[in-house]
Amino acid sequence: MFYVLFNCKMPAILVTGGAGYVGSHTVMAMLEKSDFEYEIVVVDNLSNAYRAKGEKKPVALLRIEEMTGKTIQFYEVDIRDKQGLSNVFGKHDVQCVIHFAALKAVGESVEKPLEYCQANITGTCTLFEVMRDHSVYNLIYSSSCTVYGEPEKLPLDENHPTGRGISSPYGRTKYFCEEIMKDLCASDPKWKIISLRYFNPVGAHPSGRIGEDPNGIPNNLMPFIAQVAVGRLPELKVFGTDYPTIDGTGVRDYIHVVDLADGHVKALQLFHRNGFSGFCPINLGTGTGYSVYQVISAFEKASNRPIPFVPSPRRAGDLAANWAEPAAASQLLAWNATRSLAQMCGDVWRWQSGNPNGYRE
Numbered sequence: 610m611f612y613v614l615f616n617c618k619m620p621a622i623l624v625t626g627g628a629g630y631v632g633s634h635t636v637m638a639m640l641e642k643s644d645f646e647y648e649i650v651v652v653d654n655l656s657n658a659y660r661a662k663g664e665k666k667p668v669a670l671l672r673i674e675e676m677t678g679k680t681i682q683f684y685e686v687d688i689r690d691k692q693g694l695s696n697v698f699g700k701h702d703v704q705c706v707i708h709f710a711a712l713k714a715v716g717e718s719v720e721k722p723l724e725y726c727q728a729n730i731t732g733t734c735t736l737f738e739v740m741r742d743h744s745v746y747n748l749i750y751s752s753s754c755t756v757y758g759e760p761e762k763l764p765l766d767e768n769h770p771t772g773r774g775i776s777s778p779y780g781r782t783k784y785f786c787e788e789i790m791k792d793l794c795a796s797d798p799k800w801k802i803i804s805l806r807y808f809n810p811v812g813a814h815p816s817g818r819i820g821e822d823p824n825g826i827p828n829n830l831m832p833f834i835a836q837v838a839v840g841r842l843p844e845l846k847v848f849g850t851d852y853p854t855i856d857g858t859g860v861r862d863y864i865h866v867v868d869l870a871d872g873h874v875k876a877l878q879l880f881h882r883n884g885f886s887g888f889c890p891i892n893l894g895t896g897t898g899y900s901v902y903q904v905i906s907a908f909e910k911a912s913n914r915p916i917p918f919v920p921s922p923r924r925a926g927d928l929a930a931n932w933a934e935p936a937a938a939s940q941l942l943a944w945n946a947t948r949s950l951a952q953m954c955g956d957v958w959r960w961q962s963g964n965p966n967g968y969r970e
């Protein structure tokens with residue numbers, strides 16, 4: 610009302626890739642906060658998000674609007690389109706960017722490295738140019754534990770070296786973007802960049818209305834299990850049963866996507882902290898690892914369905930185990946993951962059983 614009366618723009622947060630899995634849950638987390646004072650502007654090229662025929666916005670965003678009663682500004686723009694992005698910055702008073710937009714399929718990146726460089730590196734640099742042109746210097750970047758490569762020791766903290774032994778072109782795009790962001794911050798102290806290194810995001814909003822909706826056959830464990838449970842896929846292949854882990858299967862730090870989304874909301878507050886500037890990497894993980902067999906068993910309990918599986922050879926490039934040291938997030942963001950593996954599985958099951966075909970009718 611104030612902004613309308615005085616004919617000025619409301620402060621905005623621009624979310625690239627906001628129609629995707631982590632982006633949509635973060636948009637939801639921001640809009641669910643009753644005292645949230647920003648307009649949400651989403652830019653997405655819909656390469657991995659679904660919009661129904663005749664609709665202006667992707668289904669995930671329509672559902673968030675329905676649940677929160679708030680409006681999301683949506684632009685179908687590719688982050689490599691400098692003019693398109695610049696137009697969006699011209700229309701809104703962007704205070705901060707949360708940058709999710711990227712291609713993320715590890716296997717596909719081996720076959721299409723140039724496409725991954727284009728989308729993830731060129732796209733990110735184009736976004737930074739447009740931010741600088743519009744004097745916007747606050748950024749939250751979606752990074753990944755993949756930047757640590759092969760762990761030298763566990764748990765992984767932010768001082769662990771990055772860039773060594775990364776097994777995929779996708780992973781390297783995340784690492785290269787972090788290096789570019791460090792250079793940017795060194796070039797101009799106005800930049801404030803928080804690089805959130807996610808461990809393994811899983812789960813769905815407890816409403817069961819938004820969740821992960823992969824195109825084609827899922828690459829990742831949790832959506833694969835969910836599709837086996839719902840009968841879309843016959844069985845799970847367990848990649849590797851001879852790792853030096855608790856039961857021979859790979860161990861990962863699975864984190865509920867709603868906890869992850871809350872981490873972004875907390876990170877926004879860091880921009881207001883006196884003296885905060887430069888490049889700041891922060892792990893978002895729980896600090897606990899679970900094996901593939903433990904995840905299968907938790908999902909069977911949550912869904913009350915058997916998950917048929919076959920022990921299979923290791924998948925190329927997979928690590929035996931990794932999990933986070935989450936102390937920095939606790940200290941800097943006053944954030945801790947609170948949701949259990951049982952909740953992660955329960956929420957995935959609610960989403961998958963209520964939406965067996967994801968966002969498609």
Ligand code: NAD
Nearest residue numbers: 626629630631653654655656657658687688710711751753
């Ligand atoms: P997602 O594919 O669900 O979401 C990405 C969104 O970005 C999609 O809606 C897609 O349409 C959009 N997009 C892709 N390329 C674009 C472009 N050039 N221009 C505009 N929009 C574009 O993926 P996600 O799981 O939500 O991942 C979000 C971010 O988090 C990515 O940067 C990813 O690398 C990072 N990340 C994800 C995971 C994970 O396991 N999900 C783990 C670590 C890091």
Ligand code: WQD
Nearest residue numbers: 715753755828829830831833846847848859860861901927
């Ligand atoms: C988890 C465990 C598999 C599928 C990937 C990216 C990483 C990050 C998160 C973005 C492993 C096993 C899996 C299956 C299986 N993404 N598995 N059968 O490999 O830890 O990480 O997503 O940054 O960069 O590499 O996650 O879910 O694929 O695998 O046995 O059908 O499940 O071997 O032990 P991963 P994942």
